[in-house]
Amino acid sequence: MKLNSLQDLKKVQKELQAAHERAQAEQAARQARARQAEAARNLFARAVGVVQPLPDRKQARLPQVAAAPVALQRQKDEEAVLRDALSDEFDVSTLLDTDEALSFRRPGIGPDVTHKLRKGDWAIQREIDLHGLRSDEARVALAEFIRLSHRNGLRCVRVVHGKGLGSPGKTPVLKSKVHSWLVQKNQVMAFVQAKPAEGGAGALVVLLKPAG
Structure with missing residues (x-):
């Protein structure tokens, strides 16, 4: 931008100051929203204090399900297929x-x-x-x-x-x-x-x- 007069310079300074103030206001607003969100998350904890779960004496004891076996042989077979890649260009x-x-x-x-x-x-x-x-x-x-x-x-x-x-x-x-x-x-x-x-x-x- 070409400044032709002192008036133009003052105008630019005002615009820069306004932009700076807007940035500060937006930052303050973000910080306020973050504080509100944190307060909302901690509201329940502050209201009831430390809690402990009550023992459930009627809790059903379900049999433990064994983890599915890892198909090691299948993995080895798939790796072998990759190794077995054959070329038609081999003389x-x-x-x-x-x-x-x-x-x-x-x-x-x-x-x-x-x-x-x-x-x-x-x-x-x-x-x-x-x-x-x-x-x-x-x-x-x-x-x-x-x-x-x-x-x-x-x-x-x-x-x-x-x-x-x-x-x-x-x-x-x-x-x-x-x-x-x-x-x-x-x-x-x-x-x-x-x-x-x-x-x-x-x-x-x-x-x-x-x-x-």
């Missing part, structure tokens, strides 16, 4: 052996393991069939199957993914994704293509690590 091609039939073994696992797995030295204890599932459904189902199988102490399972003959262009999309998902599972030691009588190119025999 598994360099990790697979494609000699007479496709196979995979982790570093440190000798070729005799996949050889014995092909021969059937480990009996297949459980299987999962992923036919008819969408990719996202198959990924979740496979992760849960491997996790539970390992937790239950199973060593050898079969995963049926199909040969992809019903896929568009007859390209086995799910088959390659299952390979990638299994490699990402730490519980998986090795896997080989199943024997013709056990599904052939449409299934895998998977060897799991010992539980614990």
Whole structure:
């Protein structure tokens, strides 16, 4: 604001003084309301003094209800699902052996393991069939199957993914994704293509690590 005269200066000073007085009045009003509210809260206590509850001799004794158990296993399962998140972008091609039939073994696992797995030295204890599932459904189902199988102490399972003959262009999309998902599972030691009588190119025999 540009002050052109002494009169303008006095006018500004009056406005500032009025604003200051209004602020003081509002503060005083707030303090008064606070004192009134405090007095109202303490009115009953001042009127009756210190009180003590009378014993209720007819009080019913209700049985104590035990607290609901915490679903620890469910929490662990949910945490495991998060850990089991599998990626479709994982490149598994360099990790697979494609000699007479496709196979995979982790570093440190000798070729005799996949050889014995092909021969059937480990009996297949459980299987999962992923036919008819969408990719996202198959990924979740496979992760849960491997996790539970390992937790239950199973060593050898079969995963049926199909040969992809019903896929568009007859390209086995799910088959390659299952390979990638299994490699990402730490519980998986090795896997080989199943024997013709056990599904052939449409299934895998998977060897799991010992539980614990």
